Amino acid sequence: MSTLKKRFMLAQVARNRQKRLNALLKAPLLPSKIRNNLGFYLVACDFRLTWRCNSQCIFCDIWKVYRDPDSYLRDHGEGLNVSKDEMTTEEIKKVLDDLERMKTKNITFSGGEPTLRSDLCELISYAHHKGMSTIINTNGIAITEAYADRLVSSGLTVANFSIDGPTAELHDSFRGKGVFEKAVRGIKAIRAMSEKHGRYVWINVNAVINKKNYMSLTQFIERKKEWGVDSFSLGPVNVSENEASVYKDTEEFRLEVEDIRKIKEIFSGATLKRFQEAGLLTRLPFGDSEEELQQNARNCYTHPWQYCFIPWIRTVVQPNGDVLPCCYSPGEYVVGNLKAHSIAEIWDGQAYRMFRKKCKPISHPICRWCFLFKHTNERLTPFLKLINYGAR
Numbered sequence: 001m002s003t004l005k006k007r008f009m010l011a012q013v014a015r016n017r018q019k020r021l022n023a024l025l026k027a028p029l030l031p032s033k034i035r036n037n038l039g040f041y042l043v044a045c046d047f048r049l050t051w052r053c054n055s056q057c058i059f060c061d062i063w064k065v066y067r068d069p070d071s072y073l074r075d076h077g078e079g080l081n082v083s084k085d086e087m088t089t090e091e092i093k094k095v096l097d098d099l100e101r102m103k104t105k106n107i108t109f110s111g112g113e114p115t116l117r118s119d120l121c122e123l124i125s126y127a128h129h130k131g132m133s134t135i136i137n138t139n140g141i142a143i144t145e146a147y148a149d150r151l152v153s154s155g156l157t158v159a160n161f162s163i164d165g166p167t168a169e170l171h172d173s174f175r176g177k178g179v180f181e182k183a184v185r186g187i188k189a190i191r192a193m194s195e196k197h198g199r200y201v202w203i204n205v206n207a208v209i210n211k212k213n214y215m216s217l218t219q220f221i222e223r224k225k226e227w228g229v230d231s232f233s234l235g236p237v238n239v240s241e242n243e244a245s246v247y248k249d250t251e252e253f254r255l256e257v258e259d260i261r262k263i264k265e266i267f268s269g270a271t272l273k274r275f276q277e278a279g280l281l282t283r284l285p286f287g288d289s290e291e292e293l294q295q296n297a298r299n300c301y302t303h304p305w306q307y308c309f310i311p312w313i314r315t316v317v318q319p320n321g322d323v324l325p326c327c328y329s330p331g332e333y334v335v336g337n338l339k340a341h342s343i344a345e346i347w348d349g350q351a352y353r354m355f356r357k358k359c360k361p362i363s364h365p366i367c368r369w370c371f372l373f374k375h376t377n378e379r380l381t382p383f384l385k386l387i388n389y390g391a392r
């Protein structure tokens with residue numbers, strides 16, 4: 001392991017230790033905050049900076065917001081609230097100032113494609129100078145060496161690249177010709193600039209598992225060294241008939257029970273060990289029982305008895321400043337707008353509290369499709385029961 005990487009990992013361990021300590025210090029307040037549906041500690045804020053996109057992925061409809069709005073509205077309805085209005089640099093900086101006061105430590109910039117915002121590096125640098133970790137989710141198309149240089153010197157902490165297959169043929173079949181080459185160029189450029197500046201940037205590859213790629217996913221392991229990737233995460237394709245989803249209803253990619261069984265078989269035994277040893281594994285979001293697998297094949301990942309703690313610790317900001325309690329919530333769940341109110345006001349406002357109330361247990365219809373925090377929630381549910389939470 002390189003010295004740089006070692007230093008990065010040690011710093012990460014120290015940061016996590018500090019975060020746990022902070023959380024512990026506040027722990028006595030937790031039961032009352034949960035009972036009263038008040039936010040606990042806003043650990044992470046995800047900014048969707050823009051709905052603009054420079055790609056046309058086959059299982060994502062976001063690019064249509066600008067390039068084919070009629071078909072977008074036809075498929076998803078008005079409910080998604082994908083306003084083209086975007087917060088200005090100064091407005092976002094003001095929110096970052098407020099987040100600093102709330103001790104928020106993790107800022108993600110996503111979209112659409114965040115690299116299309118000309119102020120991305122400025123925003124990363126602004127958050128970095130406040131001691132926050134900065135993360136980008138990107139398709140990598142725009143990340144040339146010069147751009148990577150700017151990203152790294154701005155203080156980027158983690159670069160999440162979306163790559164859905166280990167070969168150009170496969171990845172480009174989902175995302176368009178030439179995209180694979182550009183994304184890999186982007187990864188290598190971030191690694192090279194990270195070394196040049198002596199700042200370790202963690203590189204994660206995120207792949208959307210679907211019917212057409214799961215047989216090839218293990219080949220990613222051969223790319224780890226070649227590309228300079230640190231981790232690899234897998235999320236199932238969202239093909240739900242859920243109108244509120246920003247994703248496309250693409251039946252042909254749907255994972256059926258048999259596919260899920262095969263994926264679980266592939267990522268087991270010696271292969272699983274290889275992935276673990278390479279530090280390349282995050283847990284698969286699929287269940288274990290037959291009932292759960294059937295449910296997963298219908299694109300459902302949560303249980304009616306489950307609780308979700310995410311709206312107590314994270315938030316999502318849409319390009320126009322609308323605040324959502326989590327990534328999956330559509331427009332109708334907007335809990336406030338940052339042009340009208342501060343994040344602190346919204347965080348403990350009535351709308352947020354009402355949303356949280358329905359997470360104990362989860363009773364929002366949208367939550368059925370959520371796989372994002374499956375494992376976190378499963379670990380937290382017994383804890384919440386233990387501290388005797390209670391809705392007002």
Ligand SMILES: C[S@@+](CC[C@H](N)C(=O)[O-])C[C@H]1O[C@@H](n2cnc3c(N)ncnc32)[C@H](O)[C@@H]1O
Binds near residue numbers: 110161247248
């Ligand atoms: C909406 S994109 C925004 C960031 C950036 N444009 C990108 O592609 O990484 C965020 C993530 O959603 C994933 N995604 C797109 N379509 C999806 C789908 N139908 N189901 C699940 N994830 C999807 C992308 O692969 C990406 O990792």
Ligand code: SF4
Binds near residue numbers: 053057062063
């Ligand atoms: S997945 Fe990302 S790159 Fe692809 S269309 Fe959606 S927002 Fe754009």
Ligand code: SF4
Binds near residue numbers: 302359364371
């Ligand atoms: S379970 Fe529901 S509230 Fe929790 S993160 Fe998922 S969509 Fe959001």
